[in-house]
Amino acid sequence: DAGVIQSPRHEVTEMGQEVTLRCKPISGHDYLFWYRQTMMRGLELLIYFNNNVPIDDSGMPEDRFSAKMPNASFSTLKIQPSEPRDSAVYFCASSLLRATTEAFFGQGTRLTVV
Amino acid sequence: GENVEQHPSTLSVQEGDSAVIKCTYSDSASNYFPWYKQELGKRPQLIIDIRSNVGEKKDQRIAVTLNKTAKHFSLHITETQPEDSAVYFCAASTLTGNQFYFGTGTSLTVIP
Numbered sequence: 001d002a003g004v005i006q007s008p009r010h011e012v013t014e015m016g017q018e019v020t021l022r023c024k025p026i027s028g029h030d031y032l033f034w035y036r037q038t039m040m041r042g043l044e045l046l047i048y049f050n051n052n053v054p055i056d057d058s059g060m061p062e063d064r065f066s067a068k069m070p071n072a073s074f075s076t077l078k079i080q081p082s083e084p085r086d087s088a089v090y091f092c093a094s095s096l097l098r099a100t101t102e103a104f105f106g107q108g109t110r111l112t113v114v
Numbered sequence: 115g116e117n118v119e120q121h122p123s124t125l126s127v128q129e130g131d132s133a134v135i136k137c138t139y140s141d142s143a144s145n146y147f148p149w150y151k152q153e154l155g156k157r158p159q160l161i162i163d164i165r166s167n168v169g170e171k172k173d174q175r176i177a178v179t180l181n182k183t184a185k186h187f188s189l190h191i192t193e194t195q196p197e198d199s200a201v202y203f204c205a206a207s208t209l210t211g212n213q214f215y216f217g218t219g220t221s222l223t224v225i226p
Binding site for chain 1: 217
């Protein structure tokens, strides 16, 4: 398995535009997590899924953020409209069982909103 | 929910010296404590973890200790090398919980 795959690696967009980040978890992993990393706030959990079902989205900062997991091998995080303060590195991670086993992170997407 | 605090936020040591990073947690039900290392521009990767039924775990130059009574756990790196320079994150989760709660990270610099 190639690990957790995220795309794109880098995204630069103008304020107000829609941004879609993509993630392919490790096959067989039941849990998928979306994190945002900034210097000020560190790693923040945005939302996580169990068996494709969103379980806790309390970390999603605003209604501008939405996430979907249409099947076990694909998830998206969408920001619409984007704002400069959304600039951060967004990580997707997956784990086999509950959060008592290793979480494997993707390479991250560095988002810059200008 | 769980609250994980991590100290120090930055740490510089001379090559060959030891480094210690400390974390505290608030939820007594937490029972899994992983440590992740993130090199500059790369993804966080698990380096060691410990479960609540164990007080200490070692893996070569890295060790983690856990004090459940005091609700704190620590990462110890001995004989530090320049390649140990990275940001280290602690985390906590519970058996019934479904998410990791991360500390704010410690930026470790090993000076050659």
